[in-house]
Amino acid sequence: MSLINKMLQDLDARGTPDASGDAGGIRSVPERERGVSRALVFGGAAGLTAAAIALGWVYWQRPGVPPVLVSVASTPAAVAVPVPVLMPVAVPAPAPVAAAPVAPEPVFQAEETPAHDKVRAAELRRITGQPARRAPAPVAKAPTPAIASERIIDGKQVTPQQRVENEYRRALGQLQDGRVSEAMAGLQQTLQLDPRHQGARETLVRLLLEAQRPDDAARQLQLSLVLDPKQPAQAMMLARLQFDKANGGPAALDTLMRSLPYAADSGDYRAFLAGVLQREQRYREAAEQYQLALQAAPDNSVWWMGLGIALQADQHPAQARQAFERAKGLQTLSPQLQAFVERKLLQLTAATAK
Template identity: 45%
Template sequence: MSLINKMLQDLDARSSGAAASQGGSSAVRPVTAAVRPMPRVLLILAAVAGVVIFFVAAIFAWRALTRPSPSSLIASAKAAASISAAGIAPAPAAAATPTPAASAAASATPPAAPVGMQAPATEPAPKQLVAGPSPEAKQVPVGAVSAEPSAKAGLAEKRRAGPALRASPAPARSAIAEKDEARLRSDAGLNKAQQAENEYRRGLSAMQEGRVHDAIARFEQALAHNPRHEAARQTLVGLLIENQHSDEAMQHMQQALALDPAQAQMAMLLARLQMERNGPAIDTLQRTLPHAAANADFRAFLAGALQREQRHAEATEHYQAALRLQAGNSVWWMGLGLSLQALKRNAEARVAFNEAKTSGRLPPELQTFVERKLQQLPN
């Protein structure tokens, strides 16, 4: 209210200042408007509001009067504690008389032992008096009475936990699972070749985005649909080698050659990895040789592998076959000269080294190496 009063004082000060500047008297005030009678509708609304306020106040007063006092609650708690300690269960105010069938069933049912306690086998379980309408007192086992509150407490606990469990939200689905489901839906109805092509394209997209593991998985899935998808196989092998997974790459190449041994490039790549590990590179190449006899690169590669194993006679044959297909390769002339020199065929070796030297296509270090070999050959 202080802020409102301050605003009113400011307005009064402004009004007084304006009147003084106009030469008028500061005591002049605006004429009060004539008092109009209150409309009938407003009277009715005010009466209804009063009735509502009256009923609300009556409800709050009734709750306050019927609420138990703290002293009565404390007394009830003390009484319950004393009854529990004495082992006597309080009887209800209006207990129904048990029927003979119910009494017989109760006597036939063995009492349940309380949690953490077990009565001795040789002594009968202690009995507990229950007040009833009949003059004769009936006995019930202590265990049956003490187990009932714990059962009720467990039931109440389950009832409290039930809504919370039902209200707990389901775990959010991952984006990967949603993408997989969308992929499966998009591939529904397609044959294996079409599914393989779709997976191959997804692998290319993942590889371009830098998701290498996802790309590898997509290419492997493409090969699962179509093992003869050469583009997926070659791209997968390249990714595996680039990421230092040579063993897996070799397995994929062996599978590819088992399906189609005519893949000369795949055979040469597998043989190169096998040579680094002293593996059966020559066997790999020779299985593909019937399908690559007219491939100059393949024949020269096989010649180099044979030369590495000191099998110079076979290496000479394959170098010569490669040079018949592509005579201008100076490196192959040099390789042929080395195998001829190892076989003591010096004249033929000199011709081969001269061909390599005069071609002018050798790197400087190899050019020097060939010149030194020529000097070492006997005339």
């Protein structure tokens, strides 16, 4: 208003100092004409004032627009995925994200894309701290590992002992089918799984002997006796293989003596040991073993004959004659052996007569 007053004062000061006329070439404006001019001035001033007030009211009453919210409809995107505009959102009490009210945005939505929607949703979850949880996917159970000592064959757990028996039966089946080489390989596989499997060991030894491989058979028996010396039958078998070789008597004798403590009640074992001792010219020990063997089988004519031979060699002719007579009297010897015993009796009778 002070500006308008000053404008009026300046206009009023331009009037003449008296009513006589213009001074210095300035014509005095008639009163009517002066009054019309002042009325126009006042009217114009009032209009300007009203326009200024109206403009100010409009200015102050317009809604505020955040400076960061802009329309991106006509602006080309700088990157492939639009960068979402972060909006401050009041976080209510914990509630599902879908139920949280979202205030309408006072901006024009640019052509939204699915990727843009996903980015906005991810940003909203990050701000609210309540990410949407997906239902957990079903987790398939891992198969229970088989026990280290077991194997799965045809969908079944097989214990080591069952696997050994399966290999052994398979080898026997191959042997029945005439596949000897495959059977021997199967028996060796069985012994690798269980070196103490006696059935597989004895069968393999028999096959090796039939294949004229005595050295391989002897090695199998030696391995078995190292693991378990309490096997008189295998010790006798090994001793026979050793005894048949040149100068194999000491080796056979050593094998038999190591297993003797586990064959105290076996007459066959002691009789065989006596025969090896006799060949090694250890006649007294041989006679002792024959006598122990005959305690278990007193009607064995062959053992009586062997005892007579050991006693005669050990310089006991009378006792030797008694042993030969007992062997002859049992009448169970073969014709060859029967003739041998009769010759021995004649020698001893002739020696006694002298």
